Amino acid sequence: MSSFIGDWHALAILFVAGVIPNQIWRMLGLWFGGGIDENSELLVWVRAVATAILAGIIAQIVVQPPGALASVPDWLRYGAVAAGFVAFMLARKSIFAGVIVGEIVMLSGKYWPG
Amino acid sequence: MALPPLDSPQWQTSFRAFLWGARSIGATVLTLVLFATYLGIGALAHDSGFSLGWTLASTAFVWAGPAQIIVITTLGSGATVLQSAIAVTVSAIRLFPMVVSVLPMMRTEDTKRRHLILVAHLTAVTLWVECFRFLPQVPRNRRIAFIHGLGCGLVSVCLIANTIGYTLAANLTPLLAAGMLMLTPLAFLFSTARNCRELADVIALVLGLLLFPLAAMLNSGVDILVSGVVAGTIAYGVHRARAGIVKASA
Numbered sequence: 431m432s433s434f435i436g437d438w439h440a441l442a443i444l445f446v447a448g449v450i451p452n453q454i455w456r457m458l459g460l461w462f463g464g465g466i467d468e469n470s471e472l473l474v475w476v477r478a479v480a481t482a483i484l485a486g487i488i489a490q491i492v493v494q495p496p497g498a499l500a501s502v503p504d505w506l507r508y509g510a511v512a513a514g515f516v517a518f519m520l521a522r523k524s525i526f527a528g529v530i531v532g533e534i535v536m537l538s539g540k541y542w543p544g
Numbered sequence: 545m546a547l548p549p550l551d552s553p554q555w556q557t558s559f560r561a562f563l564w565g566a567r568s569i570g571a572t573v574l575t576l577v578l579f580a581t582y583l584g585i586g587a588l589a590h591d592s593g594f595s596l597g598w599t600l601a602s603t604a605f606v607w608a609g610p611a612q613i614i615v616i617t618t619l620g621s622g623a624t625v626l627q628s629a630i631a632v633t634v635s636a637i638r639l640f641p642m643v644v645s646v647l648p649m650m651r652t653e654d655t656k657r658r659h660l661i662l663v664a665h666l667t668a669v670t671l672w673v674e675c676f677r678f679l680p681q682v683p684r685n686r687r688i689a690f691i692h693g694l695g696c697g698l699v700s701v702c703l704i705a706n707t708i709g710y711t712l713a714a715n716l717t718p719l720l721a722a723g724m725l726m727l728t729p730l731a732f733l734f735s736t737a738r739n740c741r742e743l744a745d746v747i748a749l750v751l752g753l754l755l756f757p758l759a760a761m762l763n764s765g766v767d768i769l770v771s772g773v774v775a776g777t778i779a780y781g782v783h784r785a786r787a788g789i790v791k792a793s794a
Contacts, residue, residue: 433595434595434596434597435595435597435598436594436595436597436598440594440595440598441597441598441601443619443625444598444601444602444605444606444615445605446625446629447615447618447619447625447628447629447632448602448605448606448611448612448614448615448628448629448632449602449605449606450629451611451629451630451632451633451636452606452607452608452611452632452633452636452639453605453606453665454633454636455633455636455637455638455639455640455643456636456639456640456643456664456665456667457661457664458640459639459640459641459642459643459644459647459664459667460643460647460657460660460661460664461657462644471784473641474742474744474780474783475776475777475780476634476637476638477637477638477744477745477748478744478745478747478748478775478776478777478779478780478783479634479748479772479773479775479776479777479780480610480634480635480637480638480772480776481736481740481745481748481749481752481776481779482748482749482751482752482755482771482772482773482774482775482776482779483614483631483634483635483752483768483769483771483772483776484610484635484732484736484752485733485736485748485749485750485751485752485753485756485772485775486752486753486755486756486759486767486768486771486772486775487610487613487614487617487732487768488729488732488733488736488753489752489753489754489756489757489771490617490621490756490760490767490768491588491613491617491725491728491729492729493756493757493760494621494760495725496588496591496592496617496620496621496725497588497590497591497592497713497721497725498591498713498716498718498721498722498725499591499721499722499725499726501718501719501722502722502726507726510726510730511729511730511733514730514733514734515733515734515737518734518737523734523737523738525577525731525734525735525738526573526576526577528730528733528734529577529580529727529730529731529734532726532730533723533726533727533730536722536723536726537719537720537723540719540722541719
């Protein structure tokens with residue numbers, strides 16, 4: 431059981447760094463619902479920053495890969511993302527087409543040189 | 545799968561409505577996307593050194609893929625709790641307008657705020673999209689129960705995906721484990737690209753990707769925030785400039 435939970439410290443950090451900063455916005459939405467224009471200028475900026483932060487996270491995983499992903503050469507990770515993106519666009523923005531083509535390129539590229 | 549007509553006796557109890565909601569997870573391709581995403585999050589959590597219980601708790605209590613990935617990658621790479629919390633706070637702001645726009649669809653005259661707490665918690669990109677698709681086919685007084693069912697169904701799918709991803713990452717060959725880890729950036733890149741509604745969103749996405757490697761050279765510890773705020777603000781500036789040009793030429 432202890433290995434399932436890990437240490438309680440990590441769980442406490444999850445609540446402080448993850449749960450509370452996330453839930454606060456849902457509860458504010460519940461409290462102040464109505465009266466907020468979804469197309470207001472402030473929300474356009476907020477959405478742009480949120481999108482860019484998410485893009486940064488995506489880039490971080492590809493550029494500074496964790497764990498097993500680090501065994502894949504740089505060019506292959508970048509190539510897989512690029513190939514996936516081409517498939518995504520060709521398949522009229524199908525998330526699945528992009529993910530599957532990206533995976534196939536990366537896995538076959540890694541497999542090929544042995 | 546088709547939902548029963550609005551006047552069907554199937555809608556007479558909340559429990560039935562809950563079951564129809566839970567069953568509706570089979571009627572959307574987004575369930576598959578979520579499954580792949582949470583498979584990846586499970587693998588990512590494993591390789592970043594978190595426990596399975598921690599991973600499942602993050603899915604149940606955070607219930608927002610981007611926030612979970614931010615917590616896992618930042619804490620896993622040694623950022624402080626404060627840095628993670630700030631990045632999550634900014635990434636979660638988008639939940640605010642989603643909750644605001646979803647709740648009016650299920651309010652009735654006797655709906656109290658506390659009845660909507662679980663709906664607010666379950667609101668994330670997928671549920672938000674599906675509300676607009678499913679709710680017109682659900683009688684208004686059964687919509688909360690239906691969304692509880694749909695949301696709980698989606699959370700269950702993701703908890704199962706997390707467990708499978710986590711376990712596989714521990715046992716797979718390095719090649720397949722790398723494939724699982726790659727699911728996360730791919731799924732998020734394309735679902736974010738699909739959600740881009742305005743030019744500002746597209747610029748924010750592209751600049752956000754390009755600026756992160758530059759910001760990482762600063763080694764400031766808040767690299768993600770630096771690149772995010774700079775890229776997002778430039779994107780917003782372009783949006784403003786363009787709106788100005790349109791106005792001036794009109």
